[in-house]
Amino acid sequence: MSNVLEVNDVHVAFGGLKAIDGCSFTVEKGTITALIGPNGAGKSTMVGSIAGAVSITSGSIIFDGNNISGLPTYKRAQGGLIRTYQISREFGGMTVLENLLVVRLGQSGESLINAVFRPKKSKDETNQLVAEANDILNTFGLYRLRNEYASNLSGGQKRLLELSRAVMAKPKMLLLDEPMAGVTPALIEILGQHLLELNRSTGMSMLLVEHNLEVVDKICSRVVVMAVGKRLAEGTLGELRQNRDVVEAYLGGEVHERVGG
Template sequence: MIQIDNVSKTFGGIQAVRGVSLEVAEGSITGLIGPNGAGKSTLFNMVAGLFPPSEGRVLLDGRDITGLPPHKLFHLGLVRTFQIPHEFSRMTVRENLMVVPPGQSGENLFNAWLRWGRVKQEDSAVLDKVDDVLDFLEITHVADELAGNLSGGQKKLLDLGRTMMTDARMVLLDEPGAGVNRTLLGKIREAIQRLNRERGYTFCVIEHDMDLISALCDPVHVMANGELIASGAMTELRRNEQVREAYLGGGMSGQMGENARPSNQGDAS
C-alpha cells in the first residue's frame, strides 16, 4: 500500500534520513523501531506530508504522493496520529468525533438556514457513526466527558476513534503506547488488532515498547542513524547483532523484547 523509495531528508546540512526504502503491505500492521534520533518520526512526517523529502519518493497504491500536504492525503485515506494526542480539550469526546468527517453540509451557513432537512439527515448519520465508534472502542462511558479530562490512554483511544470517523485506509500510529497504563494499553492493542482484522485498516506503528511491537507487528523495520538497518519478524530481530548494538549504543535498555510475547500470540490476554 505504501512504498517508500530511497527517501532522504536533510536539515541544514544534517542528514536525518538516508536513502530509506521500505514497503507497508496492505492489510498489515507494520512496525518501525529504533533508538531515539534514528529518524523514525522524520520518515513518518515525510509520508504524512508534513514536509517533503530532500530525495526519493513516496507512493500510495502506486500513486506518487511525495510532498502532498496532509489535508490532501486525508482525502486519500492516509492519516496519522501523534505521540502527544491533539484533542479539542474543551469539547466532549462525542463532539471531538462529530467534527471529524469532512464536507458536512452544516458547516455552510447557507445550508444550515435553507437546507436544514439535509443537514439534519447528515447529522443523524454522523451520530450513528459516533455511537458505533464509541461502542467499538468501549469508551461510551466517557462520551460526554470533556476530552481534556481524559487519561493519557483514553486520549489515545479517542485518537483511534477519530481515524475511524475518516474511514481511513492507512494509519500512521506514532507511539500509541507512550504514557499509557498497562490496562488501557491492552485495550489499545486489542482495538488496533480488531480494526486491522475486522475492518481492513492498514497500520504502520512507531513504538518503543517492544512487548507491544512484538504483539502487534509483522514485519518490523529497524532504523538507526537515519538508515534502515534490518527488517523482519521480532523473533529474528532480537537475535540480530546489528540491531542489538544500535539499541545498546543508543542508550536504551537493550532488552529488545526478549520477554515479550511473540507476534503470533498477540491475541493472548
C-alpha cells in the same frame, strides 16, 4: 500481495542535519508493520514526511499506487492516509462526540450554502454520524464520556480518543506514532487488542512506531528497523532478534561486547 505504502530513498534535512538519510521500506496492504529504532533514528520524522507534515528533500513516497511526495497534508488524508500523534492532540474545547464528528469528510453541511440554508439535510446526516460515532466510542470504552470536553479526559482516555477519532475517519492506512507512549500496561494490552481487532475486521493497514517490543511481537507481522536516518533491517521480530546490527543499534555497544565476549 501489493504494497499500500512504498518509501523510496527518502532524504530529509533540517538545515545541515540529516534527519533521514536515504531510507526505503514498504508496507504490505492489510498488515500491521512496526517501525522501530533507537531515539533519534528518524522514526517520527518519517511518519511526519509520510503524512505530509515534514517535506522531503529527495526520494518518493507511494501511497496506494500514487506518488504523494508533493501533496499537501490534507490531500494525503483525503486519499485515506490518517495519522495519530506521539502526544495526544485532541480538540480540547469540544466534546468527545464532536471530536469524532468533525473528522468525517464529505459532509454536505461543510459547504456554506448547505450549512446555512439547508440545515435539515445536514442535520439528518449528522444524526447518522452521531450513531456511528457512538458505536465507535462504545467499542473504545468512551461512550459514557461522549458529552465531556475532551480536555477533561485523563491521559489514557485521550489516547483512546485519538484512536477512535482516527477510526471515525475511515482510513485505508493508519500511521500510529507511539500510540502506547505514557500508557499503563493494562491499557497497552487493550489498545493492542483494539488495533489487532481493527486490522482483522476492516483490513486496515497500519504503520506503528513503537518502543515496546512486546506489543510489536503481539500485533505486528513485520518490523522495519531504523537507525541514524536509514533503514537498518526488515523482517519478523524473530529474525531481527538474531541480527547483530539490530541488537547493537537498539541496545547499544555494551551489549555487543557482552554478546560478542
